[in-house]
Amino acid sequence: MKRQLHLFFSYSLYLLCSQQLQAQAYFQNQATAVGVGDHSGTIYLGGGISFCDYNNDGWDDITIATQSGDPLKIYKNNGDGTYSLETTLNPNNLSQQKQVIWVDIDNDGDKDLYISSDIDGSRLYENDGTSLTDITTVSGLPTAAQSNFGASWGDYNNDGFLDVFLCNRGIPTPQANYLYKNNGDGTFTNVSATAGIDSGSHLSFCSAFFDYNNDGWQDIYMANDKTNTTNILYKNNGDGTFTDVSEESETNIAIDAMSVTIADVDGDSWFDIYVTNGIPGNYLLRNNGDGTFSNIAASTGTMFESVAWGSVFLDAENDGDLDLYVSGSLDGAVPSLLSAAYYSNNGNGTFSMLGSSGFANDTSESYANAIGDTDNDGFPEIIVSNNGGDDIFLWKNQTTSSNNWLKVSLEGVASNKQGIGATIELKSQGETHYRYTVCGEGYISQNSETEFFGIGTNTVIDYVKVTWLGGAQDILYNVTPNQALHIVEGSSPLSTEEFQEKNEVLVYPNPTTGKIWFQISTNETYTYMIFDAKGTEIKKGHIGAENSINLTGLASGYYMIKILGNKGVFNKKIMLK
Numbered sequence: 068m069k070r071q072l073h074l075f076f077s078y079s080l081y082l083l084c085s086q087q088l089q090a091q092a093y094f095q096n097q098a099t100a101v102g103v104g105d106h107s108g109t110i111y112l113g114g115g116i117s118f119c120d121y122n123n124d125g126w127d128d129i130t131i132a133t134q135s136g137d138p139l140k141i142y143k144n145n146g147d148g149t150y151s152l153e154t155t156l157n158p159n160n161l162s163q164q165k166q167v168i169w170v171d172i173d174n175d176g177d178k179d180l181y182i183s184s185d186i187d188g189s190r191l192y193e194n195d196g197t198s199l200t201d202i203t204t205v206s207g208l209p210t211a212a213q214s215n216f217g218a219s220w221g222d223y224n225n226d227g228f229l230d231v232f233l234c235n236r237g238i239p240t241p242q243a244n245y246l247y248k249n250n251g252d253g254t255f256t257n258v259s260a261t262a263g264i265d266s267g268s269h270l271s272f273c274s275a276f277f278d279y280n281n282d283g284w285q286d287i288y289m290a291n292d293k294t295n296t297t298n299i300l301y302k303n304n305g306d307g308t309f310t311d312v313s314e315e316s317e318t319n320i321a322i323d324a325m326s327v328t329i330a331d332v333d334g335d336s337w338f339d340i341y342v343t344n345g346i347p348g349n350y351l352l353r354n355n356g357d358g359t360f361s362n363i364a365a366s367t368g369t370m371f372e373s374v375a376w377g378s379v380f381l382d383a384e385n386d387g388d389l390d391l392y393v394s395g396s397l398d399g400a401v402p403s404l405l406s407a408a409y410y411s412n413n414g415n416g417t418f419s420m421l422g423s424s425g426f427a428n429d430t431s432e433s434y435a436n437a438i439g440d441t442d443n444d445g446f447p448e449i450i451v452s453n454n455g456g457d458d459i460f461l462w463k464n465q466t467t468s469s470n471n472w473l474k475v476s477l478e479g480v481a482s483n484k485q486g487i488g489a490t491i492e493l494k495s496q497g498e499t500h501y502r503y504t505v506c507g508e509g510y511i512s513q514n515s516e517t518e519f520f521g522i523g524t525n526t527v528i529d530y531v532k533v534t535w536l537g538g539a540q541d542i543l544y545n546v547t548p549n550q551a552l553h554i555v556e557g558s559s560p561l562s563t564e565e566f567q568e569k570n571e572v573l574v575y576p577n578p579t580t581g582k583i584w585f586q587i588s589t590n591e592t593y594t595y596m597i598f599d600a601k602g603t604e605i606k607k608g609h610i611g612a613e614n615s616i617n618l619t620g621l622a623s624g625y626y627m628i629k630i631l632g633n634k635g636v637f638n639k640k641i642m643l644k
Contacts, residue, residue, distance in 0.1 A: 092383040094462035102150040108134030113434025115511035116452040127439035132164035148442030162187035166511040174484040219507035221276025234271035241268030282602030290324035326510035330380035343375035373405040377436035377510040385470035385521030388412040394433035439515035445472035471548040480556040488536040578642035581619040
């Protein structure tokens with residue numbers, strides 16, 4: 068808790084100083100006004116939703132899962148914040164749909180489409196730019212009907228192609244979850260057994276690929292329904308296999324888990340997990356940076372304590388911290404049981420729930436939600452899928468604020484085309500923010516591929532650094548705010564010497580025969596961690612108390628050293644001879 072408070076207060080001064088200039092977040096439902104006044108029908112436990120730019124024109128589109136007998140609904144952004152129903156690039160899919168997710172499986176620049184179903188069998192459609200072709204059978208993905216809710220995409224083996232983890236709820240018939248490896252030729256192979264994925268039924272709604280220990284390999288966290296099926300965290304061993312570290316990481320929570328949402332809530336470079344639950348309350352699992360997590364939902368005021376489903380983090384006011392929106396399936400008739408909630412980040416380790424003035428009539432039976440930017444003004448909107456024939460909500464961000472912002476989109480070259488699994492680090496006038504790119508998170512939803520950063524009243528962005536899967540890094544200095552920035556892998560490669568100089572830490576010699584020295588030009592105390600090639604932490608300490616590390620006795624090879632300070636994070640690969 069001391070470390071948590073220290074991290075929050077380390078940047079709260081800026082927030083407090085600019086607080087008077089910031090208005091309270093305010094959203095209006097403008098679904099009908101912008102042309103998406105439509106619904107998904109009636110779907111047991113709701114349908115999925117996507118807020119993704121499917122046609123790569125720079126404007127976030129909206130895709131709505133539908134009930135059996137209704138076609139998928141794809142709404143194209145007209146380039147002015149209004150929407151029109153897509154009729155050409157639309158598959159003939161009349162199944163009851165769950166997750167609808169746009170993903171480039173072949174790195175050709177066209178986003179393909181995966182539609183999960185819990186009734187009629189899931190489908191993968193290849194996008195050739197003019198049509199969507201069903202390639203499920205030839206791809207090797209399962210075609211038989213399963214209780215398939217979630218489909219999260221990531222590159223677990225760092226080969227540049229996106230793999231998929233399929234979550235099956237398996238009620239009433241028990242069903243396993245599956246990890247399918249992308250072979251890079253349009254086909255997939257079920258590698259669940261060899262990768263170490265448990266073959267039992269876990270009643271899983273969804274999962275997310277993310278890097279919980281910052282070792283450069285994507286791990287998997289699963290949200291499992293019912294208290295007799297605890298949540299699972301799979302640690303990526305870096306050799307094509309995973310190890311279940313749920314118990315030792317303290318993420319093996321036994322709840323009615325519905326969703327997995329990933330964000331760095333406290334700005335310490337370690338990514339946290341928000342898990343929705345029933346009336347006992349949601350969990351905010353804070354990443355302690357040592358392989359363990361702590362539930363801080365109660366202390367932060369984000370428990371919800373109703374029947375929660377989708378959740379999403381966003382900086383609505385662009386004031387530099389992450390707020391939280393949660394959808395629920397109750398209608399608010401019982402005042403103590405919320406229908407939905409918006410939690411505003413106070414900047415001191417706590418959140419305050421916004422009153423109904425910000426979300427008028429937010430009382431539908433709601434499930435999936437996602438964020439995007441309808442009009443490219445840098446202030447994110449929220450889309451919500453409602454059930455029972457109620458039209459979707461498009462909560463237009465109407466917050467009055469002069470705060471500055473940056474939107475960042477990625478294009479992988481050696482990495483996957485969408486840049487999934489990359490970490491984006493932004494530093495602005497002493498404040499550092501982190502985002503992690505995910506394809507499929509929350510409750511059967513997909514957020515915009517563009518990452519949003521609010522920087523408050525700051526007018527200078529010192530740098531934006533991207534660490535791609537595989538370790539390559541690009542950095543741009545002196546970035547102008549209030550723009551959409553597109554970064555291509557390898558376009559601005561990081562100069563290690565330059566970055567070390569800017570961060571005032573020098574590591575030498577490299578290669579080394581056993582001892583590493585740090586040269587520091589400030590009075591700041593840094594924390595360091597050393598990981599072996601498999602991502603196992605082997606040493607940890609503080610630079611300042613000790614200005615050298617002795618690696619004598621370790622096996623020869625490469626090691627990764629991570630250095631954390633108030634001004635940023637530095638990763639360095641060390642060769643031990």
